[in-house]
Amino acid sequence: MQWNRSACAFALIAFSWTAVSGQTLQPEVTAKSLVDMALQRNREYLATKARVTEAEALLRQAGIRPTPSIEIESASGKLLGSSGDSEFSAAYFHTIEAAGKRDKRIQVAERAKQVAEAEVDERRRQMTFDVKTRYFQAFTEELKVAAINRLIPVNRENYQMTVSRVELGDAAPLEQQLLLTDVNRSEAQKAIFSARSDAALLDLKTTVGLSTSDSLRLPPSFVLEPPTLTLERLTQYALQNRPDLRILAALEEQASAEAEQARSEGKPDLTASARYTHTNLRFDQLGLSKTGAVVPLQNHENVATFGLAVPLFTSKRTEGAVSAAMARTTQAELRREHLLQTIPQEVEAAFRRWSGAQRTLQILKSGVVEQSEKNLIVIREAYRLGQLRLFDVLNEQRKLIETQLAFVDAQAEAAQALAELERAVGGNLP
Template identity: 25%
Template sequence: MRFAASVLAGCSLSLAACATSPTVPPAPGAGDIELPADFSAGYRPPPGTDEDWWKGFRDDRLDELIELALTENLGIAATRERLEASRAALRAERSDLLPSLDGGASAGIDADADGTADRLSIGVSGFFDPDLSGRLSAEIEAAAASAAAAKYLVADRRRIVAAEVARQYIELRRTGERLKLLDQSTELQERTLRTVTLRFEAGLAANLDVRRAAADLARTRAQRGLLELQRSQAAHALDVLIGRVPGGTPAVPDTADGVPGFAGGPPRGTPADMLRRRPDLLVAEMGLVEAAAIVGIERSDLLPSLSISGQALLGDGSFSGIVSDFLASLAASLDLPLFDGGRRRAEVTAAEAELAARFAEYRQQVLQVMGEAENALVGIAAFEARSRELAIAVGESERAFEQSNALYREGLANLFDVLDSQRQLISSRESQIDSEAALATSIVGLYSAIGGPPGIESAGAA
């Protein structure tokens, strides 16, 4: 066995030194895409003190839910397992550069007319590919790119999960506020209905007014079921995101009040920064590296390949002769591609076309990601302006309702004015809550688009 190992190790040192590998084409990537210096939308988030962008909402429950999801989410767990599988596959590819040895032994007793005879032999065989064509190196490069992509997939799943937890939490808070507003609106309309009923009983109002007030109250009450459904759906989605059976512990404490506002977070960066830190773009970039390596694999088939095999056998077939006879053999096989009808070159062309196609898809993905960021930036500015105007609308609607209600009680206004001002007040309050939730969701969309959460490690050590 020592003889076979030394022979193959010697071949490894001498032949690997003189082996030539085909050139794997350089993989295109972010450096081959011309990007603007900054996003066209002028909004910049207020500065924060923590790289975890969700902490800018200053909501302890949201922080707890996201941290729990990043630890317990089953989708993240699956990507981590696939990362381990890709790393194991890379180790397997690297092992092909080393000699392989296999040992064996056989023993038995033969019986014939002359009596019995024992037999025994021990042997070891080895194989070594010095990678003369460079195929093994290209395969290792492809496996390394796949392992790096698997690492970025873990980071991308974290990005998606963190953003989705924040969105569902905002939806919980929105529907919670809408339900509180529904209770307030119902109480307001019940008071109006009582006032109208009393005036009708006193002969100061028509029965039509009572029916109109009752209809408005019924329409408001009818919203409860839909809001409760939306709230339950958000709560169940949060349960799934944190790896729990839907319908478990309430995700939002009863003391929660209002849609969370954003105080500040990490800088948004530039489009070039986004390419360096958004994980799914890094996954796509590793796909380009892998595709370039596959081109190298196909090109290696155009070059000669060399393989070396050896065998050592100890024993002459009998127990007594086990140490007396020794046989060793060493062989080399050189494969020279001569004629295949153009198959190998066609496979190279196909691999090169696939690399070009992946680069086009990568560029398309970059444009889509930039579109996400731009939409989020525009959305933030729009909903900020909308929320400011709606705050004014709510204030004015409150004063208008109070005045119309007072005039109606004095007989100086009709019920239509009261109900109309009441509807406007309720609608303005609902719109204000929805706009605040949309603003918070747009901020989540911005940080999801530009890359967070942080924690992407270099894939070079994969």
């Protein structure tokens, strides 16, 4: 009877890892919901989005034309003893931009806006990878804690049963010591996995933007959606959608536009002007008025003046700015060409990592985990019949736990590989 009870207790060890107690983990958050939460809370991402608003404002500013000016002057000779002399003038000045300066400013601002938008997409790509990586890490550690929590009650029950058997003389004291060692080993593993789980969960909260006091429950399981495209199609998709590649292309175009703007700044602007002048002059001589009266001589003049001002400088004045812009163009071009070479390699490496992780999962599930569970059942039955020692059962039990933990690690590797593949292609898989 006692042998049957012991055998039943050992039978509880062969548990399934695909189901987790609903009281331990609640299906409240997913990787996608955490990514959305991070995009709403993360200050660095929000600051990057604010740069788009800044670029839009600068684009509007770039389209503003030079402001015309009005000049009004009044002159009087009273202060210097010429009370009869005075002059009034009003002038209008208008700057005419040459060499399409306004259009070139707008082109530079448009490229800057494209850079800012691509930087937002790039930050979103990196943040999605960071959140998913930490999510899968936290999920893996919680799975390990749940596995050990299921094992500890079984070990304790077996230990208590063996203590009773030792007291009755049905078992050797060595069996009691072996089971006690196994119980303590499980408790030590639980402490390690619990600490790792807490640290991983805190790291996830920090990345998402939650405080340490916020509650965060992970679901009991997650489903990985494998890519449906071939490696060649994924590579093409990455070359078309990678935001970091779009950033470099926009920077190259922006630098080229800045070079054109610098060249246009080497062409002088024109300033057109129009002036009206009214002058009153009084002379010491006397003359006759229309009525024949003797009056001082006076002169009244109305003059209209038109002018065109041109600054005197040559195109050499902006040669330094042009050279600097061309250097930035070369830098962006070289970096873009380098990224064009490395993107296919990154996609292929991530794709092969994902494929290898999938094969590992399949092998562990069908050829290792299931077989280890069957082996434990056979060894347990042999122990019940007295053909094997308790040490053999404990050894096989530890092998099963190690195998199950390896299976959890393989699941984590597959999830990490999929997240890496998503980052390599530029976002969510098509």
